[in-house]
Amino acid sequence: MGSRLVPTSPLARHLLVAVLGLVVVVVVLQGVSDFRRFQLAELAYLGIAAGGLTVLTGLNGQISLGHGALMAVGAYVTALLLPDRDAGTPLPLVVLAAVAVTLLVGAVVGAAAARLHGPYLAGATLALAVAVPGIALYFKETLGGEQGLRVVLPDPPGWVLDATYFVTGQDLTTSGYVALLAWLTLLVTYVALANLGRGRVGRRWRAVRDHEVAAELAGIDLGRARVSAFVVSAAAAGAAGAMLALTVRLAAPSSFSLTLSLTLLAAVVLGGLGSLAGALAGAALLTFLPQVVTDLGTGLGLSDIRAAELAPLVYGLVMVAVVLLAPAGLTGTVRSLLTTSKGTPR
Amino acid sequence: MLAVRGLSAGYGPVTALSDVAFTAARGRITAVLGANGAGKTTLLRTVSGLHRARSGSVELDGRSLAGVPAERMPALGLAHVPEGRGVITELTVEENLRLGGLGRGRPVAAGDLERPYGLFPALADRRAAAAGTLSGGERQMLVIGRALMAEPTLLLLDEPSLGLAPRVVVQIFELLRGLVRDEGLTVLLVEQNARSALSVADRGVVLHLGAVVADEDAAVLAGDDQLRHAYLGF
Amino acid sequence: MQQLLNTALGGLTLGMVYAAFALALVLIWRSTRVVNFAQAPMAMVTTFVALAVIEAGHSYWLGFAAALLSGLLLGAFLERVVVRPVEGKAEINAVILTLGLFIVLHALAAVVFGNRFRSFPAPFGIRGLEVGDRTIALTGFGIFTIVAVVVVMALLVALFRFTDVGLRMRAAAHSPEVARMLGVRVGRMLTLGWALASVVGSLAGLLIAGGSLVHPGFMDSVVVFGFVAAVLGGLDSPVGAVVGGLLLGLSLSFVSGYVGSQLVALAALGILMVVLTLRPGGLFAHTPARRV
Numbered sequence: 112m113g114s115r116l117v118p119t120s121p122l123a124r125h126l127l128v129a130v131l132g133l134v135v136v137v138v139v140l141q142g143v144s145d146f147r148r149f150q151l152a153e154l155a156y157l158g159i160a161a162g163g164l165t166v167l168t169g170l171n172g173q174i175s176l177g178h179g180a181l182m183a184v185g186a187y188v189t190a191l192l193l194p195d196r197d198a199g200t201p202l203p204l205v206v207l208a209a210v211a212v213t214l215l216v217g218a219v220v221g222a223a224a225a226r227l228h229g230p231y232l233a234g235a236t237l238a239l240a241v242a243v244p245g246i247a248l249y250f251k252e253t254l255g256g257e258q259g260l261r262v263v264l265p266d267p268p269g270w271v272l273d274a275t276y277f278v279t280g281q282d283l284t285t286s287g288y289v290a291l292l293a294w295l296t297l298l299v300t301y302v303a304l305a306n307l308g309r310g311r312v313g314r315r316w317r318a319v320r321d322h323e324v325a326a327e328l329a330g331i332d333l334g335r336a337r338v339s340a341f342v343v344s345a346a347a348a349g350a351a352g353a354m355l356a357l358t359v360r361l362a363a364p365s366s367f368s369l370t371l372s373l374t375l376l377a378a379v380v381l382g383g384l385g386s387l388a389g390a391l392a393g394a395a396l397l398t399f400l401p402q403v404v405t406d407l408g409t410g411l412g413l414s415d416i417r418a419a420e421l422a423p424l425v426y427g428l429v430m431v432a433v434v435l436l437a438p439a440g441l442t443g444t445v446r447s448l449l450t451t452s453k454g455t456p457r
Numbered sequence: 458m459l460a461v462r463g464l465s466a467g468y469g470p471v472t473a474l475s476d477v478a479f480t481a482a483r484g485r486i487t488a489v490l491g492a493n494g495a496g497k498t499t500l501l502r503t504v505s506g507l508h509r510a511r512s513g514s515v516e517l518d519g520r521s522l523a524g525v526p527a528e529r530m531p532a533l534g535l536a537h538v539p540e541g542r543g544v545i546t547e548l549t550v551e552e553n554l555r556l557g558g559l560g561r562g563r564p565v566a567a568g569d570l571e572r573p574y575g576l577f578p579a580l581a582d583r584r585a586a587a588a589g590t591l592s593g594g595e596r597q598m599l600v601i602g603r604a605l606m607a608e609p610t611l612l613l614l615d616e617p618s619l620g621l622a623p624r625v626v627v628q629i630f631e632l633l634r635g636l637v638r639d640e641g642l643t644v645l646l647v648e649q650n651a652r653s654a655l656s657v658a659d660r661g662v663v664l665h666l667g668a669v670v671a672d673e674d675a676a677v678l679a680g681d682d683q684l685r686h687a688y689l690g691f
Numbered sequence: 692m693q694q695l696l697n698t699a700l701g702g703l704t705l706g707m708v709y710a711a712f713a714l715a716l717v718l719i720w721r722s723t724r725v726v727n728f729a730q731a732p733m734a735m736v737t738t739f740v741a742l743a744v745i746e747a748g749h750s751y752w753l754g755f756a757a758a759l760l761s762g763l764l765l766g767a768f769l770e771r772v773v774v775r776p777v778e779g780k781a782e783i784n785a786v787i788l789t790l791g792l793f794i795v796l797h798a799l800a801a802v803v804f805g806n807r808f809r810s811f812p813a814p815f816g817i818r819g820l821e822v823g824d825r826t827i828a829l830t831g832f833g834i835f836t837i838v839a840v841v842v843v844m845a846l847l848v849a850l851f852r853f854t855d856v857g858l859r860m861r862a863a864a865h866s867p868e869v870a871r872m873l874g875v876r877v878g879r880m881l882t883l884g885w886a887l888a889s890v891v892g893s894l895a896g897l898l899i900a901g902g903s904l905v906h907p908g909f910m911d912s913v914v915v916f917g918f919v920a921a922v923l924g925g926l927d928s929p930v931g932a933v934v935g936g937l938l939l940g941l942s943l944s945f946v947s948g949y950v951g952s953q954l955v956a957l958a959a960l961g962i963l964m965v966v967l968t969l970r971p972g973g974l975f976a977h978t979p980a981r982r983v
Contacts, residue, residue, distance in 0.1 A: 174786055223964050226971050229782040230726035234922040235967065238960035241915045248953035369911065373790060380787050417802050424798035430791030434784050435776055505872065531874035543869040545862055556862050559855055560874030607874070 125305045129298040136294045140287055141279040148286035154398040155293035156354035159300050161378045161390035163347025166304050169385025170313055171340035172320030177236030179371035180243035181345050184216050185209040185352025190260035190362035202265055209353035210346050217345020221338040240372040244364035259363025262356045293354040300347050301387050307343060316340050377426045380433060458483045459611055459643055464513030466503045473499040475667040486637055486644040488658035490651045490689055495664040497647040498540050501613045505537040506530055517611055531560030536609035540616055544596045546589030550580055553588050557603035573602030594625035611643045618650045630657040651689035655679045663688050697828035698948040704833040706940020707840040708898045712917030713932035715892035720926045722864040722884030723778050728789040731914040732796035733889055734896030735907060737762045739804050741897060742811060742905060751812050758893045766889025770882045800907040813902030836898045843891060860884055919963045925973025
C-alpha cells in the first residue's frame with residue numbers, strides 16, 4: 112500500500128502521474144534535436160491510438176483490425192478544418208471536432224459490430240481498414256485523392272511561446288510545438304482511459320469480455336457495453352489521427368494502409384493487452400525499432416528497401432513468439448503476463 | 458477380462474479416483490455405481506486413455522493399457538461409449554457406423570454394416586438421416602452399434618439410460634445381455650440408475666468419493682438394504 | 692449490353708478465385724476453429740516458388756505443381772508446429788498468431804524476393820475470346836480459372852463425402868474427442884486439413900497471379916475479399932464460401948465498373964455488414980450460436 116504522500120483516489124493518482132509525465136516530456140523535448148522531436152510526436156500519436164485499442168481489445172475483448180481507418184477519419188477532419196493559414200477554427204476545437212466525428216463513426220461501426228464475435232468482427236474491421244482509404248481516393252476533389260490534403264499548423268499562441276522561453280530558455284520550434292501538443296493529448300487521453308478502465312464502465316467491459324452470459328444475468332447490457340468500448344477507442348483513434356495530421360502536415364490514404372492497423376495491433380499485443388503503459392511501450396517499439404533494424408540490415412548488406420522490411424519481420428516474429436510462449440496464451444493484464452514469465456505458478 | 462489395480466487419478470489438486478481395484482470378468486456385465494461425483498466417469502475415461510492416471514495399472518486380457526493413447530484403444534479391442542452418447546450429429550447414421558468400423562484398422566465392407574442394422578432395425582430405416590435428428594433412444598442404439606462395429610472385446614458404457622424412457626432402457630439392457638451372452642463381450646457399465654443397472658448386471662462395484670466401497674455380485678448388492686440406502690439412493 | 696456482359700464475366704472469374712480462397716479459409720476453420728489470416732501470404736509465397744521455378748527455365752506446369760506442393764508442405768508445417776499450440780485456447784490467440792504470421796511471411800518475401808513487380812505467365816492466353824465478331828471479356832485463362840476451381844471443389848466434395856479419410860476429417864473437425872475414441876488420429880487429420888486448405892489457397896494465388904504482376908503485396912486485396920466472402924457465406928459452410936465468393940466477385944465487379952474501383956472495398960464492407968446484420972453467422976449458418 113502507498114504512503115500518505117501518494118493520494119489514494121485513482122483519479123488523483125492518475126492526474127499526479129500525468130503531471131509528472133508532462134514535466135518529463137517538457138524536459139526531454141527541450142534537450143533533443145528537432146528530428147527526435149518529430150519522432151517523439153510520432154510516438155505520441157501512435158501511443159494514443161494504441162491506448163484506445165488496448166482498452167478495446169484488452170478490457171473488452173473485441174479485436175479491431177480497422178483502427179487505422181478511424182485514425183484516418185480524425186486526420187481528414189483535421190485537414191478539412193485547417194486547409195490554410197486563414198482557417199478560423201482554434202486548434203483545440205479542431206481536435207475536438209476530429210474526436211467527435213471519429214466518435215460518431217465509431218458509434219456506427221461499434222453498433223453494427225456489437226453482435227459480431229471474434230473472426231466475424233475481425234473480418235468486418237479488416238474490410239473497414241481497406242474501405243476508408245478508398246473513400247478518400249474516390250472523392251478526389253474534396254478529399255485530395257492520392258496526394259491527400261495538406262494541413263497547415265496554426266502558429267502557436269503568444270502565451271505558449273513566452274511560457275516555453277521562460278521555462279526552457281529556447282524558442283519553440285514547429286516540431287517542438289507539435290510534439291508538445293501530441294504528448295499533452297496523450298496524457299489527457301490516458302488519464303481518461305485509465306479512469307474509465309478502473310471505474311464501473313471498465314468493470315462492465317471486463318465482465319462482458321470474460322463471461323457474456325453471466326454479465327447479462329447481472330443486468331449488463333451487452334450491446335451497450337460493447338458499443339461504449341468501441342466508441343471510446345474510436346475517440347482515441349480520432350485524437351491520434353488529428354495529431355498525425357498535425358505532425359506530418361498531411362492527410363493522405365497511403366498513411367492509413369492495412370499495415371498501420373496491423374502494426375497497431377502488434378504494438379498492443381507486445382505491450383500486453385489492456386495495459387496503457389504497455390501500449391505506450393509498444394508504440395515506442397513501432398517508432399524506434401524500424402531505424403535500428405534497418406541499419407542492422409544495411410549493415411549486413413541488404414539494400415535499403417529490403418532492410419526496411421526487417422522491422423515488420425521482427426514485430427511479426429515477436430507476436431508469434433508472445434502467443435506461443437505465454438503459457439496460458441494471451442491474457443488481459445500485464446500482471447498475469449509478468450507472473451507467468453517469471454515462472455510463478457498461476 | 459479387465460483388471461484394474463491401485464488406480465488413482467485426479468484433476469489438478471482434486472483426487473477423483475483413489476486406489477481403485479476390481480476385476481471385470483469376460484462375458485459378464487460389471488456395473489460401476491455410485492452418486493454423482495463418485496468418480497465413475499473418470500474411471501471409464503482413465504481406462505480408455507482419455508485421462509491420465511497418477512498411479513496404478515489397467516490390464517485388458519493380460520495386456521497393459523498404461524500410456525496407450527485413446528485413439529489406439531479400438532485397435533486393442535476397447536470401445537468406449539461416452540457420457541452424453543457422443544453421436545456425431547453432423548454425420549449420417551451410416552457414416553457414424555462406418556466411422557466406428559474404421560477403428561479396426563481395416564476398410565469397412567457393406568456387409569459389416571448389416572450387423573448393427575440387424576440388431577437395431579430402427580437404424581436401418583434412418584441410415585441416411587443426419588444423426589442429429591435421432592431421438593434419445595435411437596441415438597443410444599446408434600452409438601452402441603457404432604462401438605460394436607469395431608468388434609471390441611471390452612465395451613465401456615457411460616450412463617446409457619440417461620434421458621431415456623424406462624421402456625427404452627429395458628430394451629437396451631436386454632439387448633446388452635444378449636450381446637454379452639452371444640459374443641462373450643466384457644461390459645463395464647456406469648450407471649446412476651443403480652436399480653436398473655443391478656437388474657441386468659452380474660457384478661456391481663460401488664464407488665464413493667473415488668474409492669471402492671463395495672465389490673459384490675449384483676444380487677448381493679441389490680439385497681443389501683443398508684448399502685443401497687447409503688450409496689445408491691434406493 | 693456489352694459492358695454488362697463483360698462486367699459479369701469479369702466478376703464471375705474473379706468470384707471463382709475468391710471462392711477458392713474462401714474455401715481454403717473455411718476448410719481451416721472447420722477443422723481447427725482458427726481463422727487463418729496468414730492464408731494470403733502463404734499463397735503469395737508459394738506463387739513466388741512457382742515463379743522461381745519458371746524463371747529457372749522450366750515449364751509453367753512444373754511451376755504450378757511446385758506451388759501446390761509447397762502449399763501442401765507449408766500448410767502441414769504451420770499447423771503442426773506453429774498453430775497446434777493455440778488450437779482450443781481462446782480465439783484471440785489464434786487471431787494474433789495468424790496475423791503475426793501474415794506480417795512475417797509478407798516481410799520475409801519482401802526481404803528474400805524483393806519488392807519489384809514481376810510478371811507471371813498465364814497459360815491459355817489472356818486475350819479476350821472472340822464470339823462472332825465481338826471480343827468478350829473472357830480469356831482462355833479465365834476459362835481455365837473457372838474450370839480449375841470447379842474441379843478442385845468437386846474433388847473436395849468427393850473427398851469428404853465418399854472417402855474414409857474425408858469421413859475421419861469431418862469427424863475430427865466436428866467432434867474431436869469422440870473421434871479419438873473411435874480411433875481417429877485427430878492431430879493428423881487437422882494437419883491434413885491445413886495442408887489441403889493451403890493447396891487450395893495456393894491455387895487461388897496462381898490464378899490471381901496469372902497474366903498479372905506479382906510482388907509481395909499482390910495477394911493483399913484477396914486477404915480482405917476472400918475473408919469477407921468466407922464470412923459472408925458462413926465460416927462453417929463450404930457451399931457458403933463458394934456462394935459468398937461468387938456473390939462478392941460479381942458485386943465488386945459491378946461496383947468497380949459502374950461506380951469506381953476505389954469504392955470496391957467499401958462495397959465489400961457494406962455487403963458484409965448487411966448480411967451479418969440479417970444473419971450474424973453468415974448466409975449459410977446452420978448451427979445456432981450456443982450461449983450456455
